[in-house]
Amino acid sequence: MVTVRHPESMRAWSGARRAEGKRVGFVPTMGYLHEGHTSLVRIAKEMGCEAVAASIFVNPTQFGPGEDYEKYPRNEERDLAMLSAAGVGAVFLPGAKEMYPEGHQTHVEVTGVSQGLCGAIRPGHFRGVATVVAKLLLIARPHVAVFGEKDYQQLAVIRAMVRDLGLDVEIAGAPIVREPDGLAMSSRNKYLEGEDRRAALCLYNGLCAARDLYETGVRVPEKLVNVARAKILSEPRAKLEYVEARDPETLSPSLSASGRMTILVAARVGPARLIDNITLEGKAA
Ligand code: PAF
Numbered sequence: 001m002v003t004v005r006h007p008e009s010m011r012a013w014s015g016a017r018r019a020e021g022k023r024v025g026f027v028p029t030m031g032y033l034h035e036g037h038t039s040l041v042r043i044a045k046e047m048g049c050e051a052v053a054a055s056i057f058v059n060p061t062q063f064g065p066g067e068d069y070e071k072y073p074r075n076e077e078r079d080l081a082m083l084s085a086a087g088v089g090a091v092f093l094p095g096a097k098e099m100y101p102e103g104h105q106t107h108v109e110v111t112g113v114s115q116g117l118c119g120a121i122r123p124g125h126f127r128g129v130a131t132v133v134a135k136l137l138l139i140a141r142p143h144v145a146v147f148g149e150k151d152y153q154q155l156a157v158i159r160a161m162v163r164d165l166g167l168d169v170e171i172a173g174a175p176i177v178r179e180p181d182g183l184a185m186s187s188r189n190k191y192l193e194g195e196d197r198r199a200a201l202c203l204y205n206g207l208c209a210a211r212d213l214y215e216t217g218v219r220v221p222e223k224l225v226n227v228a229r230a231k232i233l234s235e236p237r238a239k240l241e242y243v244e245a246r247d248p249e250t251l252s253p254s255l256s257a258s259g260r261m262t263i264l265v266a267a268r269v270g271p272a273r274l275i276d277n278i279t280l281e282g283k284a285a
Helices: 007-019 035-046 076-085 117-121 125-140 152-165 187-191 195-199 201-215 221-233
Strands: 002-004 024-029 051-056 090-092 144-148 170-174 238-246 261-269 272-280
Touching: 002 007, 007 024, 007 051, 007 090, 007 125, 024 035, 024 125, 035 051, 035 076, 035 144, 035 170, 051 076, 051 125, 076 090, 090 125, 117 125, 117 152, 117 238, 117 261, 125 152, 144 152, 152 170, 152 261, 187 272, 195 201, 201 221, 201 238, 201 261, 201 272, 221 238, 221 261
Parallel strands: 002 090, 024 051, 024 144, 051 090, 144 170
Antiparallel strands: 238 261, 261 272
């Protein structure tokens, strides 16, 4: 596995793999990796990518003032060992000045799908995500890029951006990977200590309560949202930000007659801001 820090070197690696006739996969990350990230590498391979690259870059433009940019967990050595074991061929580790050189003044803004949910609570966040992902895709030039579904709205923003800009890359979503007790894996779980770790499970428990009610045949979004909300509010250590039911494809609050919906939640538990979601589908009983 090679590590490269300059966009030209990353571009050259990808270009060489393409010239060999290989399908190139790409897994962008902010590091402090866990099994969720290595599952993205595995999925890229399962999608026929003979060469997979990953990037590690804690992107300053997607953090708002007072957010955790400075203290975002970092462990380059461990990350590289994990990516090497996962069979990654190249890791792109740019610094901020490689990604945002002096005089940088271009940003990518996806409107509709960036609004509401995390977009309402973290103004400017998805502009930072869309900008860095567009730049990373243009540098790494993959055939396929894989993103986790835990960041469900982020995935929708990236899909819209790729479609609207006509970027020549397939975007794949990967299922959420969970701890044995159900907590969605996240680099920010590192912030959860003691009682906060136990309390963090209320997001998943809320989603499970909505799923259980859905499985009894209930399709009224407010009822499903209310049962999830009640579960999360019953945990005194959690500060709920939102629970909402949205269309799984468009993220619109108006749901299709099929009854398919995604319930998305965000809450703060101690120093960690956590998000999770579940897509509910199937015929009413
Ligand atoms: O999901 C993440 O880790 C980041 O938002 C991403 C997509 C790597 C962009 O910085």
